Amino acid sequence: MARLLYLLVGLFVGLSHQTCSTDEDCSLNGVCAKGGVCQCDPAWTGTDCGVLDIRPAKRNGGYNLTPEGTSSWCSKIIQDPKENDLYHLFASEFTHGCGLDYWAPYSRIIRAESRTGPAGPYKFAAEVVGTFAHNPTVVYSPADKEWLLYYIGCPTNVTDTCQSMSFTCGPGNDVNGESGVSVLSSSDLRKWTFKGQVMQGDNTSDWDADLTNPTAFPLYSSSCGRAESTTDGGHCPGHTAAMLLVYRGCPINCGGSELINVAFSESGYEGPYKKIESQPIFDDANEDPFVWRDKRGNFHMLLHSLEPDGGFGWGPQVGRHAYARNYTGPWTFGNRTLAFSTYVQYDDGLVTQFNRRERPELYFSNDGQMTPLLLSTGVQEQNSGQSYSLIVPLGDAGVKAQGQS
Secondary structure, eight states: OHHHHIIIIIITTOSSOOOOSSGGGGTTSEEEETTTEEEEOTTEESTTSOEEOBOOBOTTOSBOOGGGTOOEEEEEEEEOSSOTTOEEEEEEEEGGGOOGGGHHHHEEEEEEEESSOTTOOOEEEEEEEOSSEEEEEEEEETTTTEEEEEEEEOOOOOOSSOOOOOBOSSTTOSSBSOOOEEEEEESSSSSOEEEEEEEOOOSSSOTTSEEEEEEEEEOOOSSOSGGGOOTTTSOOOSSOOOEEEEEEEESGGGOSOOEEEEEEESSOTTOOOEESOSSOSSSSOEEEEEEEEOTTSOEEEEEEEOSTTSTTTTOSOOEEEEEESSTTSOOEEEOSSOSBOSEEEBTTSOEEEOSEEEEEEEEEOSSSSOOEEEEEEEEEOTTOSOOEEEEEEBHHHHHHHHTOO
16 A cells, blocks of 8 residues: 555655746646646646656556567557557567567567557567567658658577577677667558668767667658757758657667767658767666657657666666757756656556566557557566566546547
């Protein structure tokens, strides 16, 4: 009971009251209303609107094949553009019955399907990329009229039994192949074409020599406004093919702090990508960024925090939020309240504290309001080597979306 109280009160409501004077005080997830109180957007709560309004998850939702001995990690939900009752989930899945500790080199990228709503449960449909392929995220590019799948990895043969191995997919890491970002394109979410590696790390002493964890957002817009400004001082490209790409960097072979940076391609998703800054956009250690732009044109990230009470099974403080008026920054790292924790309540009333909860991705409304409806993460239970993809609803709209059948 004490742990549940900590979840519902300590994490989601906040332990102290505060007033606002600007929308930044509301994490750009709401507006500072009359009286100096944050009026939060749907799916957000807390005194600074920095806490996801997480509701109980479906017990049998998500993508979970651990009863069959198959582990997965992370997930991206996409509604089929032609069949409204069909939802696709792109995830990392580990071959040969290997658990999370053997993500490299046993990870492959798969597509699963659900016809019972975006929260699942999902069933395996097809392999998209074989070993080694990991960390998929999918976006639609209106400029190209194509779906794009960003990931890390390269073709790698694996043994039939789970064994660690040293290999490389490019400069920056010769231990587990994580460095470097590749992209696929598709017109139907089923057949994918490899377009090449679009960003690489390097073998220097730079803080981001090891370059991984991609998340992308197309900057295409049918109208001009603050959000469409580019790095050339405010020019609005309108129907641009420009692509934003956020990544995690760390020293070669990840022998140091894991930090976040933003890159930008003005000519399209195949690059070249230019880093917005030579240094990390904030000093806090994080990985697994997920980036989006809200209905007011502000930019946001969800992140897996590597703080002392979070990280890789160190504690419950795993989910953080960052925000900026423009993707060029300055970015503010939200350390006042926790976006999400390792605690999850289910619709049967039970609460689980996971050992690990990482790789956050959001599923949004399709009404142009960019309302977050669902949060998907990779989870690992206590005292288990297996993992799976968990989906939870956000706010009243998320509960309604989860209940689709």
